[in-house]
Amino acid sequence: MRRLGADAVEVRTPERLAGLDGLVIPGGESTTMTRLIDSAGLEPALRAHHEAGRPILGTCAGLIVCDAEHLGFIDATARRNAFGRQLQSFEADLEVIGAGEEPLRAVFIRAPWVERTGEGVEVLATWDGHPVAIREGSVLASAFHPELTDDPRFHAIFMAMITKAAEQSRANREKEGAPR
Ligand code: GLN
Numbered sequence: 001m002r003r004l005g006a007d008a009v010e011v012r013t014p015e016r017l018a019g020l021d022g023l024v025i026p027g028g029e030s031t032t033m034t035r036l037i038d039s040a041g042l043e044p045a046l047r048a049h050h051e052a053g054r055p056i057l058g059t060c061a062g063l064i065v066c067d068a069e070h071l072g073f074i075d076a077t078a079r080r081n082a083f084g085r086q087l088q089s090f091e092a093d094l095e096v097i098g099a100g101e102e103p104l105r106a107v108f109i110r111a112p113w114v115e116r117t118g119e120g121v122e123v124l125a126t127w128d129g130h131p132v133a134i135r136e137g138s139v140l141a142s143a144f145h146p147e148l149t150d151d152p153r154f155h156a157i158f159m160a161m162i163t164k165a166a167e168q169s170r171a172n173r174e175k176e177g178a179p180r
C-alpha cells in the first residue's frame with residue numbers, strides 16, 4: 001500500500017481505525033482473528049468503517065472474516081482450507097478482472113475458496129472453478145496473498161476503490177458544508 005502512495009499504519013484498536021480511508025484485514029488464522037476482534041472491542045469500529053462506505057480488503061483469513069458467516073461485509077460464504085491437504089500451499093497464474101491482460105501470480109496458503117456468492121457479488125478471478133477474488137461495493141476480497149509477490153496490481157485495484165470513496169466523501173462533506 002505504501003508503494004502505491006498510501007500512508008499505511010497498523011490497526012489494533014478501535015481508536016486507530018477511526019478516520020482511516022481504507023482497511024486491509026490480512027491473512028492469518030480466522031478463528032484467532034475473530035477472537036482478537038472481540039477482545040480488542042474492534043467490531044463496532046469495523047462496522048462503522050464499513051457502513052461509511054470506506055473500502056475494506058480482506059485477504060485469505062481476512063476474506064473469511066468478512067464473509068456472511070462472520071462480519072457479513074460481503075454476501076458470500078468461504079470454505080476454509082478448501083484446497084485440501086495435498087494442495088495446502090501453491091502458486092497459480094490467475095486472470096483477474098481489472099488487473100489487465102497479464103496473468104497475476106497468486107500465492108495460496110491454506111487458502112479458502114468461495115463457496116457461494118450473492119447476486120451483488122462480482123467474481124474477479126476463479127481457480128479450479130472456484131471464485132478466489134470477489135468484490136461487493138466497497139469490499140474486495142481474495143483467497144490468495146497479494147502482498148507476497150512484487151506485483152502491485154491487486155492492491156492497485158483496492159487503492160483505486162479507496163481514492164474514489166475518499167473523493168466521494170469529501171465531495172459530500174463539501175456539499176453539506178456549503179452555504180445555501
Ligand atoms: N487457513 C486459515 C484460516 O482458515 C487462513 C490461512 C491464511 O490466511 N493464509 O483462517
